[in-house]
Amino acid sequence: MEYRVAATVEEALALLGGRDGSRPVAGGTDLAVVLADGLAAPPLLVDVAGIPALRGVRRTADGIAIGPATTIAEIAARPDLPACLCQGARAIGSPQIRNLATVGGNVCNASPCGDTLSPLVALDAAFVLASRSGTRTVPAEQFFVGPKKTVLRPGELLVEIRIAPAxxxxxxxxxxxxxxxxxxxxxxxxxxxxxxxxxxxxxxxxxxxxxxxxxxxxxxxxxxxxxxxxxxxxxxxxxxxxxxxxxxxxxxxxxxxxxxxxxxxxxxxxxxxxxxx
Ligand SMILES: Cc1cc2nc3c(=O)[nH]c(=O)nc-3n(C[C@H](O)[C@H](O)[C@H](O)COP(=O)(O)OP(=O)(O)OC[C@H]3O[C@@H](n4cnc5c(N)ncnc54)[C@H](O)[C@@H]3O)c2cc1C
Known part of the structure; x- marks a missing residue:
């Protein structure tokens, strides 16, 4: 298995779209378990955790934009985020897990028990998905289609989580x-x-x-x-x-x-x- 560290979203999308079965990895706290158990063997892992555009929380004209590679620890500590999302983040794992795990990883892993999922659905969050062929925005409620199943297509990356001012x-x-x-x-x-x-x-x-x-x-x-x-x-x-x-x-x-x-x-x-x- 090859491991590549992407510096930009464009580089990550080019790598993910270039080889069938490639998977993004952020904190790796879910994916490492899957790989260790032999439940997946992607030919290429694309590390997106360090991409500046995918990290942090920004105020925008449309409310708040959360980078999916923002760690759960950061989400838990943000006073400007809705209480239910911070409380959900605080409920995750241990300090060690929260420092590595990301909100995007929690969302894209799509476990029915993921602790940021019900907050993001209650908040009517929108997920911006990007691929080499463009971007689309999906409401949180329509993103999850089954246990560990989402509408993400091969080569697609979650690039932003939006919460509207209202x-x-x-x-x-x-x-x-x-x-x-x-x-x-x-x-x-x-x-x-x-x-x-x-x-x-x-x-x-x-x-x-x-x-x-x-x-x-x-x-x-x-x-x-x-x-x-x-x-x-x-x-x-x-x-x-x-x-x-x-x-x-x-x-x-x-x-x-x-x-x-x-x-x-x-x-x-x-x-x-x-x-x-
Ligand atoms: C000991 C332990 C305790 C845990 N406790 C909890 C808990 O209490 N509550 C809870 O909800 N979870 C818990 N988890 C699960 C896990 O830590 C979280 O789901 C975490 O948020 C995953 O984030 P990550 O960055 O590590 O994801 P990763 O493992 O890096 O990725 C998870 C999945 O998302 C995909 N992915 C990651 N980023 C993107 C992206 N930007 N676009 C598209 N796909 C992407 C990956 O390909 C992979 O399929 C625990 C895990 C462990 C090991």
């Missing part, structure tokens, strides 16, 4: 549960984003992870939240709607019954925090 103006919160507090993959996670106006929820976006093949938006629960007063919010009917929308399975991390039970608790906590209660 979403930055809302309030949000994230919760996860795992078998212990640190270095653990979520059994369930939940992100809530609310737009509040005079104490009334004008719009709500709710997404949960690890209870369906992809991070799942709970549209029926959202509909019940819209127009409600945040003060004294009765969350029980919302949780009942959420329960009807999820489709958890049992696996090595948790049973489906447990996942159902804790989804309600996580959503309740995230909702109350986002509503400022």
């Amino acid at each position: 979403r930055l103006a809302g309030r949000s919160a994230f919760r996860m549960i795992g078998k212990r507090n640190g270095q653990v993959i979520s059994q369930v996670n939940a992100a809530v984003w609310l737009a509040l106006e005079g104490g009334v929820i004008r719009e709500a976006r709710v997404a949960v992870g690890s209870v369906a093949p992809v991070p799942l938006r709970l549209k029926a629960a959202e509909a019940l939240l819209a127009g409600r007063s945040a003060r004294g919010l009765d969350v029980e009917p919302v949780l009942a709607r959420a329960d009807a929308e999820i489709a958890p399975i049992s696996d090595v991390r948790a049973s489906l019954e447990y996942r159902r039970l804790v989804t309600g608790s996580l959503l309740r906590d995230a909702l109350l925090e986002a509503a400022g209660i």
Whole structure:
């Protein structure tokens, strides 16, 4: 296997598009495990972690642009990013993992339990994908198509994650549960984003992870939240709607019954925090 370090996006795209089966690598915290287990054998790995254009968080006229090679540790520490995304980043692994792992790697790995996925879906983030033949923008909600499956085409690179100003103006919160507090993959996670106006929820976006093949938006629960007063919010009917929308399975991390039970608790906590209660 050949390993090339790209200095620019153009160089990375030329390398990725030049040989079938080539894969980008950023922090390598997911890919190294896949390679060590013999589950993939790409002929070429293109290291994109050091490309300046893919790193950091910038304010733009369209809100905030996050470079996919920004580390999870950096995302966790940014006061200008929505709370649910920072909280999701803080929930990932250990300090060592967070210093290497990137937000783009978390997104493109597309594990249903990835801790930045439900926040990015709740925030209605847009992913800019580039290849040698041009760029396209895909809403986070349409990017994930199955466990570890995305709409990324061969030779395509995630080059930017965008969050619109309206979403930055809302309030949000994230919760996860795992078998212990640190270095653990979520059994369930939940992100809530609310737009509040005079104490009334004008719009709500709710997404949960690890209870369906992809991070799942709970549209029926959202509909019940819209127009409600945040003060004294009765969350029980919302949780009942959420329960009807999820489709958890049992696996090595948790049973489906447990996942159902804790989804309600996580959503309740995230909702109350986002509503400022
Ligand atoms: C011990 C341990 C604990 C962990 N704990 C958690 C946890 O609590 N929560 C959690 O969500 N995850 C966890 N992870 C998984 C992993 O750390 C994260 O998913 C991380 O964000 C992956 O980022 P990376 O840069 O290391 O990705 P990489 O391993 O470099 O890449 C992952 C995938 O994304 C692709 N990719 C990377 N960048 C791009 C790009 N710009 N464009 C297109 N494709 C790209 C790669 O080809 C690969 O398929 C853990 C991993 C380990 C080893």
